[in-house]
Amino acid sequence: MLRPFPTPIYVTRPNLPPLDEVAAGLAEIWANRQLTNRGPMLERLEDRLARLFDVEHMSVMTNGTLALELGCQALGLRGEVITTPFTFAASVNALVRTGLTPVFADIEPDHLTLDPARVEAAITPRTCAILGVHVFGHPCRVVELEAVARRHGLALLYDAAHAFGTTVDGVPVARFGDLSMFSFHATKPFHSLEGGGLAFRRPDLKGVLERLANHGLQPDGDVPEAGTNAKMTEVQALIGLLMLDRLPDILARGKVIAMTYRERLAALPGIDCLPDPAPGVEVNHAFAPVLVDPARAGIDRDGLHDALRRLNVVTRKYFHPPASDMAAFRALRAADSLAVSRDAAARVLALPIYADLALDDVHRICDMIAGIHARTAS
Ligand SMILES: Cc1ncc(COP(=O)(O)O)c(C=O)c1O
Numbered sequence: 390m391l392r393p394f395p396t397p398i399y400v401t402r403p404n405l406p407p408l409d410e411v412a413a414g415l416a417e418i419w420a421n422r423q424l425t426n427r428g429p430m431l432e433r434l435e436d437r438l439a440r441l442f443d444v445e446h447m448s449v450m451t452n453g454t455l456a457l458e459l460g461c462q463a464l465g466l467r468g469e470v471i472t473t474p475f476t477f478a479a480s481v482n483a484l485v486r487t488g489l490t491p492v493f494a495d496i497e498p499d500h501l502t503l504d505p506a507r508v509e510a511a512i513t514p515r516t517c518a519i520l521g522v523h524v525f526g527h528p529c530r531v532v533e534l535e536a537v538a539r540r541h542g543l544a545l546l547y548d549a550a551h552a553f554g555t556t557v558d559g560v561p562v563a564r565f566g567d568l569s570m571f572s573f574h575a576t577k578p579f580h581s582l583e584g585g586g587l588a589f590r591r592p593d594l595k596g597v598l599e600r601l602a603n604h605g606l607q608p609d610g611d612v613p614e615a616g617t618n619a620k621m622t623e624v625q626a627l628i629g630l631l632m633l634d635r636l637p638d639i640l641a642r643g644k645v646i647a648m649t650y651r652e653r654l655a656a657l658p659g660i661d662c663l664p665d666p667a668p669g670v671e672v673n674h675a676f677a678p679v680l681v682d683p684a685r686a687g688i689d690r691d692g693l694h695d696a697l698r699r700l701n702v703v704t705r706k707y708f709h710p711p712a713s714d715m716a717a718f719r720a721l722r723a724a725d726s727l728a729v730s731r732d733a734a735a736r737v738l739a740l741p742i743y744a745d746l747a748l749d750d751v752h753r754i755c756d757m758i759a760g761i762h763a764r765t766a767s
Contacts, residue, residue, distance in 0.1 A: 394701035406631035414627040430626035442563035450619040453572030453585030457483035474713035500527035511724030518544035523552035526672040554673035563588035581629035643674035653755035659686025687765035
């Protein structure tokens with residue numbers, strides 16, 4: 390008989406810096422009275438992130454979605470952007486809200502990122518860019534996507550909301566493509582309560598992004614092109630700076646938890662972790678997804694989700710449905726059958742993972758999954 394947890398174990402839980410460090414930082418903000426509009430905390434954060442990501446420039450903003458919208462605008466994109474349906478709504482929202490037309494292409498089955506061959510097949514004379522999404526910390530096939538973008542003269546953008554800390558052959562993911570968007574949402578290993586930013590190497594984009602994020606205003610008071618308000622506050626930047634200090638511990642802890650799931654679940658046919666990262670890739674272990682194969686597990690993803698919910702383990706069907714099946718995006722063109730994306734969306738379940746999730750609790754969740762599996766697998 391499996392006993393439920395006394396209180397819910399959620400799929401994630403925000404990490405927090407120590408309150409005394411927050412108080413000291415707040416005292417500094419209170420003393421200089423600059424609360425927003427590119428204050429010293431924000432500049433420090435941009436500088437530290439640019440160094441961490443090994444990029445020339447970092448523009449920090451209110452959240453990742455607005456950062457992606459402004460990135461599209463700053464690159465002057467017009468027309469169709471080929472992207473993945475296996476993503477969070479924000480990636481597609483950002484394209485639509487900047488007047489672009491998303492075109493969906495399918496993902497590869499190993500790490501569920503945009504398939505470069507499908508992207509190339511989807512290109513038309515209207516295509517202006519590719520938006521890849523690094524999924525669950527696994528990077529897109531960056532070398533192949535770069536080659537496709539080069540061959541066809543397309544911009545290459547990445548939604549790196551899931552990939553803070555991921556590297557490819559020792560190179561931070563932020564260095565690939567024309568720009569990478571990061572989300573600093575509260576549930577991410579690195580966060581600033583809400584927040585996000587763009588990492589890029591082209592020097593001409595920095596000033597444009599600062600202007601667009603500040604209502605489009607230039608110093609003489611004119612607005613040459615409509616902007617918005619995407620300014621990060623000093624309190625958010627302070628939290629970001631303090632979280633950066635904790636990041637190595639948080640990532641290390643995520644790795645221990647993710648490895649524990651991998652080892653324990655390997656014995657359960659049909660409850661499949663994603664394959665090991667591609668050679669040279671170091672993932673950030675921010676997520677613990679499994680793919681449920683009902684034929685082998687004897688239970689489908691929704692059944693496992695509901696069974697765990699009854700035991701007070703709150704998992705997440707992430708990403709489900711695929712963006713191409715969402716009401717706002719259903720009419721958009723799909724360049725192929727999207728069969729891999731649909732299959733992944735129907736079978737994926739994200740398990741709880743966050744830095745202060747006790748290892749005993751991870752083992753208990755694995756015991757629960759094994760217990761459910763023992764009852765259902767033939
Ligand atoms: C893949 C992906 N893209 C974009 C976003 C949006 O980021 P934000 O919440 O910072 O706007 C998220 C948010 O969690 C995400 O998971």
